[in-house]
Amino acid sequence: xxxxxxxxxxxxxxxxARKAESRRGFLIGLPAWIYLTIFxxxxxxxVFVYSLGTRTSTGATRxxxxxxxxxxxxxxxxxxxxxxxxxxxxxxxxxxxxxxxxPFAYFVATRSRAxxxxxxxxxxxxxxxxxxxxxxxWRVLLGxxxxxxxITQLLGLGETRLLFTPSAVxxxxxxxxxxxxxxPLYASIERMDWSLVEAGRDLxxxxxxxxxxxxxxxxxxxxxAGSILVFIPAIGAxxxxxxxxxxxSTLLGQYVVDQFLAARNxxxxxxxxxxxxxxMLLATVIYFRVGGRNL
Amino acid sequence: xASKLRLIAVLGVVALVAAACGxxxxxxxxxxxxxxxQTDGDLLLYNWSEYxxxxxxxxxxxxxxxxxxxxxxxxxxxxxxxxQMGQAYDVIVPSDYMVTIMVDDGLIVELQRDAIPNLAxxxxxxxDPAYDPGGRYSAAYQWGTTGLAVDMDVVGEDFEPxxxxxxxxxLAGQGGISMLNDPRETMGAALKYLGYSLNxxxxxxxxxxxxxxxxxxxxxxxxLQYTDDLINGEVAVSHGFxxxxxxxxxxxxxxxxxAYFVPEEGGTVWVDNMSIPTNAEHPCTAHxxxxxxxxxxNGAALTNWNYSASPNEAAEEFIDPEILEDESIYPSEESxxxxxxxxxxxxxxxxxxxxxxxxxx
Amino acid sequence: xxxxxxxxxxxxxxxxxxxxxxxxxLYLPILVLIAFSFNANERNVSVWTGGTLKWYGEVFQNPxxxxxxxxxxxxxxxxxxxxxxxxxxxxxxxxxxxxxxQRGYDGLLYMPVIIPDVTMAVMMLLFFAQGFAMIHGLFGxxxxxxxxxxxxxxxxxxxxxxxxxxxxxxxxxxxxIEEAAADLYAGRWATFRKVTLPMILPGVLxxxxxxxxxxxxxxxxxxxxxxxxxxxxxxxVFGLVRRGVSPLINAVSVLMLVASMVxxxxxxxVQRARSRS
Numbered sequence: 001x002x003x004x005x006x007x008x009x010x011x012x013x014x015x016x017a018r019k020a021e022s023r024r025g026f027l028i029g030l031p032a033w034i035y036l037t038i039f040x041x042x043x044x045x046x047v048f049v050y051s052l053g054t055r056t057s058t059g060a061t062r063x064x065x066x067x068x069x070x071x072x073x074x075x076x077x078x079x080x081x082x083x084x085x086x087x088x089x090x091x092x093x094x095x096x097x098x099x100x101x102x103p104f105a106y107f108v109a110t111r112s113r114a115x116x117x118x119x120x121x122x123x124x125x126x127x128x129x130x131x132x133x134x135x136x137x138w139r140v141l142l143g144x145x146x147x148x149x150x151i152t153q154l155l156g157l158g159e160t161r162l163l164f165t166p167s168a169v170x171x172x173x174x175x176x177x178x179x180x181x182x183x184p185l186y187a188s189i190e191r192m193d194w195s196l197v198e199a200g201r202d203l204x205x206x207x208x209x210x211x212x213x214x215x216x217x218x219x220x221x222x223x224x225a226g227s228i229l230v231f232i233p234a235i236g237a238x239x240x241x242x243x244x245x246x247x248x249s250t251l252l253g254q255y256v257v258d259q260f261l262a263a264r265n266x267x268x269x270x271x272x273x274x275x276x277x278x279x280m281l282l283a284t285v286i287y288f289r290v291g292g293r294n295l
Numbered sequence: 296x297a298s299k300l301r302l303i304a305v306l307g308v309v310a311l312v313a314a315a316c317g318x319x320x321x322x323x324x325x326x327x328x329x330x331x332x333q334t335d336g337d338l339l340l341y342n343w344s345e346y347x348x349x350x351x352x353x354x355x356x357x358x359x360x361x362x363x364x365x366x367x368x369x370x371x372x373x374x375x376x377x378x379q380m381g382q383a384y385d386v387i388v389p390s391d392y393m394v395t396i397m398v399d400d401g402l403i404v405e406l407q408r409d410a411i412p413n414l415a416x417x418x419x420x421x422x423d424p425a426y427d428p429g430g431r432y433s434a435a436y437q438w439g440t441t442g443l444a445v446d447m448d449v450v451g452e453d454f455e456p457x458x459x460x461x462x463x464x465x466l467a468g469q470g471g472i473s474m475l476n477d478p479r480e481t482m483g484a485a486l487k488y489l490g491y492s493l494n495x496x497x498x499x500x501x502x503x504x505x506x507x508x509x510x511x512x513x514x515x516x517x518x519l520q521y522t523d524d525l526i527n528g529e530v531a532v533s534h535g536f537x538x539x540x541x542x543x544x545x546x547x548x549x550x551x552x553x554a555y556f557v558p559e560e561g562g563t564v565w566v567d568n569m570s571i572p573t574n575a576e577h578p579c580t581a582h583x584x585x586x587x588x589x590x591x592x593n594g595a596a597l598t599n600w601n602y603s604a605s606p607n608e609a610a611e612e613f614i615d616p617e618i619l620e621d622e623s624i625y626p627s628e629e630s631x632x633x634x635x636x637x638x639x640x641x642x643x644x645x646x647x648x649x650x651x652x653x654x655x656x
Numbered sequence: 657x658x659x660x661x662x663x664x665x666x667x668x669x670x671x672x673x674x675x676x677x678x679x680x681x682l683y684l685p686i687l688v689l690i691a692f693s694f695n696a697n698e699r700n701v702s703v704w705t706g707g708t709l710k711w712y713g714e715v716f717q718n719p720x721x722x723x724x725x726x727x728x729x730x731x732x733x734x735x736x737x738x739x740x741x742x743x744x745x746x747x748x749x750x751x752x753x754x755x756x757x758q759r760g761y762d763g764l765l766y767m768p769v770i771i772p773d774v775t776m777a778v779m780m781l782l783f784f785a786q787g788f789a790m791i792h793g794l795f796g797x798x799x800x801x802x803x804x805x806x807x808x809x810x811x812x813x814x815x816x817x818x819x820x821x822x823x824x825x826x827x828x829x830x831x832x833i834e835e836a837a838a839d840l841y842a843g844r845w846a847t848f849r850k851v852t853l854p855m856i857l858p859g860v861l862x863x864x865x866x867x868x869x870x871x872x873x874x875x876x877x878x879x880x881x882x883x884x885x886x887x888x889x890x891x892x893v894f895g896l897v898r899r900g901v902s903p904l905i906n907a908v909s910v911l912m913l914v915a916s917m918v919x920x921x922x923x924x925x926v927q928r929a930r931s932r933s
Contacts, residue, residue: 025753032746137685236772246515
């Protein structure tokens with residue numbers, strides 16, 4: 001460092017150094033910003049432009065005379081029905097994952113260190129396993145001849161065919177996304193200040209009150225993170241309904257894909273995509289504000 | 296700096312959009328003239344699944360020293376979507392009405408007849424069809440009907456050969472029902488049941504058909520697994536293409552408990568064709584492949600394998616006589632009265648897709 | 657950190673029971689999947705008719721499968737490499753520096769994580785379709801969908817995930833160590849190489865592993881930007897599943913599971929080795 005006695009000169013040198021730091025920081029991140037601008041921001045813009053286009057009779061897209069007709073279609077009863085269905089499914093999935101995942105994460109976080117590692121590895125394995133494969137496993141289990149059906153037949157309850165029903169999709173979604181809920185929950189609970197929890201137990205007569213007033217609020221960042229990690233993919237889910245659902249009750253993901261691969265209505269499909277994304281963004285921002293930012 | 300990046304992003308979008316509007320219109324890879332049996336690279340085939348014997352493809356590959364890779368689609372519309380996106384396949388297999396659409400959109404090229412001498416093998420009816428006058432853009436591949444296959448252990452041996460097995464609450468409901476995930480086929484079935492044409496351009500008729508489909512207790516809409524589901528007991532009534540049923544059922548023990556029929560109210564007769572997309576990268580190999588398939592023996596091998604009817608007159612002497620005599624595969628004259636070809640309805644077409652979407656939910 | 661002593665009680669027993677149920681729920685389908693991959697029944701995979709190894713043999717002889725495996729590995733390798741480098745740089749840039757417009761970049765970096773993959777698939781499809789049309793119009797060169805478009809798309813979402821993991825690690829680190837090192841060493845680059853990088857390496861490796869997994873797992877985005885001949889393994893399996901279930905799919909799935917487990921095992925061993933040294 002250059003030493004100089006003159007405070008003015010030193011201040012300006014420091015300013016220069018800060019500016020150089022600043023620029024260096026920006027340059028280090030530059031590859032990312034450029035890549036994401038080209039391969040994310042621009043595609044997003046293109047989707048928006050397409051959403052303003054018109055579909056020709058053969059399914060090609062005309063980009064002259066931009067209009068908002070596709071967005072007007074979003075108010076149609078069919079769209080609202082599908083959106084509502086996807087929303088409720090996502091909410092139920094998230095709730096179930098939380099209900100099952102929270103006690104589980106709490107349990108693991110309160111074991112001994114050695115035990116915790118083992119239990120964590122056992123959760124990691126399904127987490128890292130291929131999502132498609134895990135969903136396919138339920139396909140085999142839920143059919144009329146599948147294991148679940150064979151068990152109910154043994155119990156005298158007759159054949160069950162859960163496959164191709166909304167319940168199958170729900171099971172598949174909970175199964176697929178449970179690890180996404182458990183891991184952030186675990187991380188958050190493990191990091192809690194347990195002296196507070198102990199104090200709470202001493203303070204409050206009921207364990208439930210202690211939980212409600214101390215543990216739950218402390219673990220909220222994990223709850224928020226886990227919920228987002230489940231809710232967002234659940235709303236746009238495509239693979240799980242495609243494998244376990246029967247396309248008798250379409251969900252958003254399938255509906256969007258249909259616009260591109262079957263109906264060939266790119267403007268409408270783009271409007272749908274853009275709308276879904278905007279809602280997601282809004283929901284995430286709100287959720288973060290409410291829950292405290294801690295991804 | 297940040298604002299500069301934003302500017303670049305905006306300019307980028309504008310440029311790309313401008314290019315789209317500018318729209319260029321080029322004749323594509325079909326410029327080169329092809330000779331008989333000439334190849335210019337490997338074959339990229341885009342086909343319906345279980346439609347061609349892999350051994351036949353191997354034979355072609357070995358005979359001409361190229362590799363063949365096959366990708367599958369399950370509906371004309373999704374194939375059209377891929378081609379419109381710019382995916383470059385060499386040979387595609389569009390159905391009758393889809394050929395008309397693709398010609399209108401400039402998506403397929405005129406076939407070079409000199410490179411396909413075996414076109415002479417085609418039965419005259421198929422060589423000059425209504426959907427492609429003069430057969431300039433397509434070469435007939437296989438044809439057949441769309442109908443219902445039922446499990447007689449569930450519906451009984453005396454079942455009504457009618458679409459009512461799907462749409463009539465009194466006849467339906469004895470087991471699952473699977474319908475094709477195809478707007479024209481499934482809406483067409485409902486239209487026929489109601490006594491209308493399956494090429495109707497009346498919104499009222501379409502609405503009636505949609506209401507029928509919505510009210511029917513349909514287990515699933517699937518264009519790929521309808522036979523498997525029938526055999527596995529997931530459904531007892533299955534809507535699908537003639538050839539596929541026979542192809543799959545042939546392998547199954549106790550196959551005679553299943554029956555395929557075209558309902559008495561009528562149904563679809565379809566012709567699938569081979570065409571070459573405008574942006575095909577290996578057009579000469581494509582022409583050679585078409586010529587290969589139109590060969591009398593290869594055409595017969597095709598039918599003997601996939602149980603669909605052949606449009607190839609010269610192939611008839613090599614086709615398994617049992618197949619030739621089967622009325623479900625080769626419908627009789629009087630059955631033909633009840634059958635309709637699907638015809639493109641132009642600007643009205645999108646309504647089939649939209650009404651079907653609504654009905655399906 | 658001590659979680660505190662727990663009293664043995666009904667609540668504890670319930671928690672334990674819940675935990676075991678969760679493990680059963682998570683593992684049972686996988687075990688069934690593995691078991692039925694040895695099923696000789698071609699038509700109906702759920703009905704056991706006998707044991708056989710033939711499906712595993714077919715996996716390796718089927719050119720569609722081996723081709724798909726190759727494509728998946730190539731794309732995953734490229735995507736992981738590029739996104740790890742770029743993502744780590746982005747993380748460092750956001751955590752250790754201050755500059756104008758940083759919040760905007762932060763937002764941009766988070767967006768690929770937040771959007772559903774169907775939307776991302778649509779975005780990339782339109783981008784490439786439009787881009788190819790423009791390039792063809794301007795230069796007459798015709799690009800097509802294929803491994804390139806798949807890799808580019810994977811990198812796009814992986815950068816964000818890598819950055820998140822590395823940022824978490826950076827956030828846990830004590831910046832004063834780096835400052836001390838900066839005083840010791842002559843240059844920023846030396847500081848980075850000798851101090852920062854080793855400290856964030858677990859995070860970088862974690863991010864790389866995540867990127868690898870996401871790339872190998874991806875179905876929707878890949879299937880939208882794939883071209884003839886560039887099918888990846890999950891897209892291929894997805895296509896197979898749509899056409900029916902068969903023990904072949906089980907066999908392929910088991911192989912994919914084994915591959916994931918090997919990856920997890922390897923990463924755990926690396927982490928253990930690091931934490932020891």
